[in-house]
Amino acid sequence: MPFDFSFSADQEAFRDAVRSFLAKEVAPVVAEMDEKEEFPRATVRRMQEEGYFGVPVPEEYGGLGLGKVGYCIFLEELGKVDASHGTIVGAHTSLGTTPLLCYGTEEQKRRWLVPAAKGEKLLAFSLTEPGSGSDSGAVHTVAEKEGDGWVVTGNKIYVSNGKEADTIVLMAGNDIKLGPNGGVTAFLLDTNLPGFQVGRCEKKMGLHGTSTAELILDHVRLGPETVLGEVGKGFHVAMTALDVGRVSLGAASLGGMQAATAQAIDFSKNRTQFGLPISEYEAIQFKLADMAMKIHALKFMVYHAAAHQDRMGNEPKQWGRLERYDKTREAAIVKCLASEWAAEVIDEALQIHGGLGYIRGTPIERAYRDARISQIFEGTNEIQRLVISRDLLTRGL
Ligand SMILES: Cc1cc2nc3c(=O)[nH]c(=O)nc-3n(C[C@H](O)[C@H](O)[C@H](O)COP(=O)(O)OP(=O)(O)OC[C@H]3O[C@@H](n4cnc5c(N)ncnc54)[C@H](O)[C@@H]3O)c2cc1C
Incomplete structure (x- = not known):
């Protein structure tokens, strides 16, 4: 019995519901989205309304509470229909909501995770920089302490959902010389703050429905409540x-x-x-x-x-x-x-x-x-x- 690799009846029912939804609402727009290279706002909105931007997030935080298995069922079905929609969901859910769920305080979860899981806000995740790709701990974006808050300055690149996101889970250097062990902090950065700007959006070989954006951070002031997890971790x-x-x-x-x-x-x-x-x-x-x-x-x-x-x-x-x-x-x-x-x-x-x-x-x-x-x-x-x-x-x- 320990190797019982089967889905529950509820998981199968979820898969069926997702499949019908995607066939009706998403599949018809994919070819045109790819050709026009446009972010699929209308279908993203519909998926948000259905709760599909919070599949693994517990219900108490606004999600569907279906765990990682439910989330993978959703992405498997979405992957059959379109990779751009899958990437938009992945950047938001895997990379955006996971940090909040695992490291957020109760206050941060109420403020950022609940609206994200309910589909009211879109998230992105920003680690990569022009000089820091595979060597992802070598960030150059600086977070300087100012009073009890922070001032963030630097350039990020290749951010999926970067053009559309309401909040970015952003890695910046609290002490660059320490590198990944103690020198990098995760921040929750709302994109309506002064000093934040979306820069160049890349033209790509594929994933034409997704934005892949540069972020320009020019002395963006963040309060202490935006630090996600511990400083330096x-x-x-x-x-x-x-x-x-x-x-x-x-x-x-x-x-x-x-x-x-x-x-x-x-x-x-x-x-x-x-x-x-x-x-x-x-x-x-x-x-x-x-x-x-x-x-x-x-x-x-x-x-x-x-x-x-x-x-x-x-x-x-x-x-x-x-x-x-x-x-x-x-x-x-x-x-x-x-x-x-x-x-x-x-x-x-x-x-x-x-x-x-x-x-x-x-x-x-x-x-x-x-x-x-x-x-x-x-x-x-x-x-x-x-x-x-x-x-x-x-x-x-
Ligand atoms: C469409 C798209 C969406 C993206 N979305 C996001 C996002 O949402 N958020 C985000 O933060 N980033 C995002 N990225 C960035 C992506 O994660 C990086 O492009 C990737 O990690 C590689 O970094 P790089 O492009 O700088 O390549 P480099 O690190 O410069 O690597 C170049 C080559 O060298 C190899 N290489 C490097 N170091 C070593 C080593 N030590 N040993 C062996 N080989 C090595 C690499 O494997 C690669 O083949 C996105 C990128 C694209 C293109």
């Missing part, structure tokens, strides 16, 4: 958020892989060459079999990791050291394999579509462009391999 806050983000990225990738495979199966049965549907050829059948194997394996990995995080709960002070290491290693493994398998599966699905797969505007062409970023953001796969191998060399398998 912001790197822990960021890494806790990324552990959740990496597993949920796996769920969204899983959805993308299933959609691409379903499209490839359908196409192969309907495309006739040399007098037979191409699905009759072994070369195509074996590709489909390889795709199915990856989907099957990833499903177990994603939900194993999500259930593990649910069992650990949202109180970092109660987590043992080894438990933390296990969680981080597992999240890195899921992120790395999910993003690479998604790229492989979608590439094969495109190949099965032949020339049509390369034509702008087909779902498989969009999926191919959208999937590539998953090997880069939330920590590149080289960094995931560093995380996994360092832990392996310290603790063993």
